[in-house]
Amino acid sequence: MECKLELSVFRFDAKTDFLPYYKKHIIKIDRSKTVNDLLALIQGIELSFGYPKDEFAAIKINSKALYTTEIIDDIVTHFGKTLTLEPLSTRRVVHDMIIDDGDFYASFDLLDAFVDSKDKALFKQYIIYHYASSVLTLEDSFQGDALFAFAYDMIQKHPNQKNAILQVVADSQTGIFLHVKLCNKIFPCAADVEQKISALKNEIMKHKPFVNSYVEKLSQRIDSL
Numbered sequence: 347m348e349c350k351l352e353l354s355v356f357r358f359d360a361k362t363d364f365l366p367y368y369k370k371h372i373i374k375i376d377r378s379k380t381v382n383d384l385l386a387l388i389q390g391i392e393l394s395f396g397y398p399k400d401e402f403a404a405i406k407i408n409s410k411a412l413y414t415t416e417i418i419d420d421i422v423t424h425f426g427k428t429l430t431l432e433p434l435s436t437r438r439v440v441h442d443m444i445i446d447d448g449d450f451y452a453s454f455d456l457l458d459a460f461v462d463s464k465d466k467a468l469f470k471q472y473i474i475y476h477y478a479s480s481v482l483t484l485e486d487s488f489q490g491d492a493l494f495a496f497a498y499d500m501i502q503k504h505p506n507q508k509n510a511i512l513q514v515v516a517d518s519q520t521g522i523f524l525h526v527k528l529c530n531k532i533f534p535c536a537a538d539v540e541q542k543i544s545a546l547k548n549e550i551m552k553h554k555p556f557v558n559s560y561v562e563k564l565s566q567r568i569d570s571l
Contacts, residue, residue, distance in 0.1 A: 347376065347377050347378075348374050348375065348376050348377070349374070349375065349376075349377050349418070349422060349427060350372060350373070350374050350427065351371075351372070351373050351374075351375060351384070351418075351422075351427050351428075351429055352370075352371075352372055352427060352428045352429070353370065353371040353372070353373060353388070353429050353430075353431060354368040354369075354370060354429070354430045354431070355368060355369045355370075355371055355388060355395075355430075355431045355442075356368055356430075356431060356432040356433060356436065356439075356442065356443070357369050357392075357395070357442055358436075358439050358441070358442060359394075359396075359441050359442070360439065360440050360441065361441075366436065366439070368430070369392070371388060371391065373387055373388070373391075375387060375418055376418070377417075377418050377419035377422060378417065378418070378419065379417070379418050380414060380415055380416060380417055380418065381405070381407070381412070381413075381414040381415070381416050381418065381421065382399070382403065382414040382415065383418070384418060385397040385405075385414060385431075385443065388431075395442055395443075396440075396441035396442040396443060396444045397414075397442060397443035397444065398414070398443060398444055398445075401470075402470050402471050402473055403415075404434055404473055404474045404477075405431060405432065405433060405434060405443050406431070406432045406433065406434060406477075407421060407425060407429050407430065407431055407432075407533070408425045408429060408430055409430075409432075409531075410425075410478075410530075410531060410532060410533040411434055411474040411475075411477055411478040411531060411532055411533070412474065412532070412533040412534075413474065416533065420534075421533075424533060431443070433445045434447075434473070434474065434477035434478075435477050435482075437483075445477075447473065449486075450473055450476045450477070450490070450492065453476065453489055453490045453492065453493040454466060454469045454493070454496070456489060456493060456514050457493065457496070457497060457500060457511060457514060459510075460500065460504060460507040460510050460511055460514075461500050461503075461504060461507070462504075465496075465500065465503070468496065468499060469492065469493075469496045472491075472492035472493075472495050472496055472539070473492060474532060475490070475491040475492045475495060475528060475532065475536060475539055476490040476491060476492035476493075478491070478528050478531040478532050478536075479491050479525070479526060479528065479531065480526060480531070481524050481525070481526055485520065485524060487519070487520045488520055488524055489514075489515060489517070489520050489521050489522070491525055491528060491539065491543065493515065494515055494522050494525065494542070494543045494546055495539045495542045495543065497511050497512075497514070497515050497546060498542035498543070498545060498546050499542070501546075509553075512546070512549060512550055512553070515546060515550070516550045522543060522546055522547055522550065523547065525543055525547075527540060528540065
């Protein structure tokens with residue numbers, strides 16, 4: 347079944363533009379298609395339009411991060427037919443929906459010594475959790491929720507590295523206790539990632555119940571948000 351969408355599409359080319367802007371489009375698309383198909387239709391109208399096309403390509407719709415494999419019918423059911431399309435990070439945009447994700451992979455480097463090189467592919471699937479967090483706008487050095495979910499996975503895979511991994515993510519200034527719940531930032535809700543992050547927090551507090559007063563108070567405050 348076809349539907350008509352009213353779109354506001356973020357546009358910016360770092361090579362030529364001084365400021366970003368939003369371009370209006372009205373597009374008809376079959377509800378069984380994906381967000382990736384929608385982006386391809388936009389590119390068919392605006393040939394210069396850029397968007398990610400890799401396996402874990404993702405953008406934000408109405409401020410929620412999601413993979414472009416999501417089905418239009420699910421998008422319309424949740425968001426309606428008036429949609430704002432933006433890159434995962436407007437601060438790191440390179441070209442329209444394409445961003446510089448160097449900071450995301452810099453987070454992986456924090457655990458690189460404790461995992462296998464092939465584990466990097468698993469890390470990549472968490473990219474939306476990194477850019478969904480509002481903490482990044484307040485703390486540039488925040489390790490990121492993608493790293494915490496990945497850390498949980500790696501502890502299961504490399505249990506001999508558990509203590510070393512926990513020590514990294516327990517950093518009181520940049521680590522897991524700065525996490526803010528993501529359910530209202532991700533589509534669909536990131537329940538499994540929240541469970542992994544909570545499990546890591548509990549494990550850290552079990553071994554170091556008084557990391558310092560800053561961590562203890564921050565953990566209690568953030569978990570209440």
